[in-house]
Amino acid sequence: MSAVESVEVPQKNGRELPPSMVERMTLILDAFRGPTTRLTLEQVARATHLPRSTAHRILDQLVKLSWLEHTSFGYALGSRSLKLGDAGDRGSNDLRAAAAPKLHELMVRTGLVVHLAVLDDGQVSYLDKMGGRFAASVPSRVGGRAPAHSTALGKAMLAWLEPELVDDILAEGMARSTVKTIGELTTLHQELHRIRQRGGISFEKEECFAGIACVAAAVRGVDGPIGAISLVSDTKAPLERIAPLVAATARQISLTLSPELANEPRSRRGHGASATVPTPQESWSPETLGRLMAVGQGSWM
Numbered sequence: 001m002s003a004v005e006s007v008e009v010p011q012k013n014g015r016e017l018p019p020s021m022v023e024r025m026t027l028i029l030d031a032f033r034g035p036t037t038r039l040t041l042e043q044v045a046r047a048t049h050l051p052r053s054t055a056h057r058i059l060d061q062l063v064k065l066s067w068l069e070h071t072s073f074g075y076a077l078g079s080r081s082l083k084l085g086d087a088g089d090r091g092s093n094d095l096r097a098a099a100a101p102k103l104h105e106l107m108v109r110t111g112l113v114v115h116l117a118v119l120d121d122g123q124v125s126y127l128d129k130m131g132g133r134f135a136a137s138v139p140s141r142v143g144g145r146a147p148a149h150s151t152a153l154g155k156a157m158l159a160w161l162e163p164e165l166v167d168d169i170l171a172e173g174m175a176r177s178t179v180k181t182i183g184e185l186t187t188l189h190q191e192l193h194r195i196r197q198r199g200g201i202s203f204e205k206e207e208c209f210a211g212i213a214c215v216a217a218a219v220r221g222v223d224g225p226i227g228a229i230s231l232v233s234d235t236k237a238p239l240e241r242i243a244p245l246v247a248a249t250a251r252q253i254s255l256t257l258s259p260e261l262a263n264e265p266r267s268r269r270g271h272g273a274s275a276t277v278p279t280p281q282e283s284w285s286p287e288t289l290g291r292l293m294a295v296g297q298g299s300w301m
Helices: 019-031 042-048 052-064 081-084 087-110 154-160 165-169 185-197 239-257 261-264 272-276 285-294
Strands: 070-071 074-077 113-120 123-130 145-147 200-205 212-221 226-235
Touching: 019 052, 019 070, 019 074, 042 052, 042 074, 087 113, 087 123, 087 226, 087 239, 113 145, 123 185, 154 185, 154 200, 154 226, 165 185, 185 272, 200 239, 212 239, 226 239, 239 261
Parallel strands: none
Antiparallel strands: 070 074, 113 123, 113 226, 123 145, 200 212, 212 226
16 A cells, blocks of 8 residues: 555545655654654554555654654654653653663563562553563553552552552552452552562462563662562562562663662661662672673573
């Protein structure tokens, strides 16, 4: 199907006018549904019904003008496009930008589904999802939400907060998503204590969705958690084995956004629960992480 056939264009004297360059650029930019969308040239051509050569030429121009950026894993919205968003979204945009290459590397190394999320009023809001071969079986989506207390992502972030703040966040109740969901605050606080004892690593098995298991770690700023990342698989995957990779990746993203964390003392008194949480870097030696990272490419399944 040609571009003229697939695009509604204004008519003049009963004849269709071919799309202008501005219209073609708009078609391409509209294909990027949000800041986390990444598309290959082929995907852009299919989404816009533009010839591949035309799409490639316009993509190059948009990259040169910073409306888009071209990375090793596809095209994404560039700095100019992101600046047009609301100022309130800039923190999330910074988090997405810092996390994207690290999440892609984690996905490639493990072959598993990767999530990036933030905590929003007792729920996690998914900012990004990168799929491995298991992606279609994971009922999450970018822009979707899930109860924080039922997800590894949410628990990883809650563990860095004052217990009183956790109580306030979950004051409206803790509905059960499955029979394995934690439904009482006392039990949740016990689980958050265990997460802190593990250096911030959070696990979840069929607490949000049946047949799904996750391991997560928080991405931190100087004042607390600003997001979390997770690896997702079925309940048979050895997630305990790859937990240090998740912790190390979260730590790297945290340092990218807040370099001052590199000089953080082991105990930061006066910051509540987060004061006693050991960082992932303190929990696993470089030798241990090196052995895990040296396993190589491919799936952990």
